[in-house]
Amino acid sequence: DAGITQSPRHKVTETGTPVTLRCHQTENHRYMYWYRQDPGHGLRLIHYSYGVKDTDKGEVSDGYSVSRSKTEDFLLTLESATSSQTSVYFCAISDTSGGADTQYFGPGTRLTVL
Amino acid sequence: GDSVTQMEGPVTLSEEAFLTINCTYTATGYPSLFWYVQYPGEGLQLLLKATKADDKGSNKGFEATYRKETTSFHLEKGSVQVSDSAVYFCALSDRPGKVTFGTGTKLQVIP
Numbered sequence: 232d233a234g235i236t237q238s239p240r241h242k243v244t245e246t247g248t249p250v251t252l253r254c255h256q257t258e259n260h261r262y263m264y265w266y267r268q269d270p271g272h273g274l275r276l277i278h279y280s281y282g283v284k285d286t287d288k289g290e291v292s293d294g295y296s297v298s299r300s301k302t303e304d305f306l307l308t309l310e311s312a313t314s315s316q317t318s319v320y321f322c323a324i325s326d327t328s329g330g331a332d333t334q335y336f337g338p339g340t341r342l343t344v345l
Numbered sequence: 346g347d348s349v350t351q352m353e354g355p356v357t358l359s360e361e362a363f364l365t366i367n368c369t370y371t372a373t374g375y376p377s378l379f380w381y382v383q384y385p386g387e388g389l390q391l392l393l394k395a396t397k398a399d400d401k402g403s404n405k406g407f408e409a410t411y412r413k414e415t416t417s418f419h420l421e422k423g424s425v426q427v428s429d430s431a432v433y434f435c436a437l438s439d440r441p442g443k444v445t446f447g448t449g450t451k452l453q454v455i456p
Contacts, residue, residue: 264444271448273434273446273447273448274389274434274449281441332377332440332442333391333394334381335391
């Protein structure tokens with residue numbers, strides 16, 4: 232196991248409420264990612280981080296923000312949740328040794344926005 | 346930009362059948378190529394990878410060869426088992442922080 236945990240694993244919330252998802256790693260890897268997975272869309276990158284306080288947007292970043300104050304933690308925040316953000320969210324870390332970005336995924340968080 | 350195209354699923358096979366899942370890619374550089382597998386209710390797991398042309402990645406009886414001339418990385422297994430039922434994702438990465446995934450191919454193996 233790559234030592235990645237996500238919390239919570241399941242969450243139901245209401246439209247308009249803020250939600251924060253947490254990803255924690257024990258591997259001390261520099262890169263961390265947040266993806267969402269939806270039927271018919273595969274995996275889509277929301278945001279990623281390449282170091283403490285260093286983050287960048289992915290292809291579906293609207294409505295999401297992230298923070299990384301420690302190497303081991305990467306937080307994803309939905310400032311005001313909408314039903315379109317109902318999805319399964321995966322955190323990943325990557326081992327970039329050898330030049331290849333090999334990713335290791337957490338178990339996922341299933342978020343339902345009513 | 347980079348892209349990965351893999352065959353539509355679902356793919357349904359009988360146990361012990363031969364498996365091929367096609368994957369082709371478009372990239373500007375010389376990417377590394379990956380296959381990931383996702384079992385129900387879990388996150389993706391690395392299945393195999395290849396980092397340069399003509400490399401063959403292999404794991405758990407699965408194989409894929411990096412074909413630069415055809416920009417392909419097809420996944421094969423000689424004899425599938427029920428336990429191989431999962432969703433398979435082809436992916437490429439040409440630099441740290443940049444990974445492009447295909448949309449996934451669902452495999453169902455029936456006894």
